Amino acid sequence: MKTEEPTASLGQTLEWLRKELAEMQVQDQRLLLTLRHLHSVLEELRTESAHWEDSRSSGGTSPVRARAGSEARGHPPIPTKRLAQLLQGVESRRSSLP
Template sequence: MEKPEAPTMTLGETLEWLRKELAEMQIQDQQLLLSLRHLQSLLEELRAESTHWEDKRPSRSTSPFRARLGSEGRGCQPVLRELAQLLQGEDSRRSSLP
């Protein structure tokens, strides 16, 4: 039983393919860096908001969870929604072996 031969690439073609892959990986690295920076800023914003709520807690008799359920606690929902969308983003890395 004979296996079909894979097309052979010349050294120049292989190097060109590698250059193209590395260029694509650099672009993806930049996109990941931007996403990570954005996530970091969202986390900092959430931390600041959390600190704000901890400082405004009326007393220990009121549950912090209940205190955050008020209308003011809904302010972080857009940030959480944006964070969820970023985390659910599709994986853009592809495998493209020659």
């Protein structure tokens, strides 16, 4: 029987950890993009809702859509198709042990 050297096993384990950490960083970046997009959509909806409420209470006719979304803060919105791709990438995260 042949036994593995501890250093080879340790080296393989460290390499696996590096790979997993790199994958986690990519996942974190995707989650951050998704979070930023969702935050901008929520802000836009809140602004729009408040505007509608103000116009209803003041008896206005047709409210103009206010935009306080991602454009105002310098974050371009993520297209819906891209967001779906990002979410699929998040869900496809695998757990692989050495």
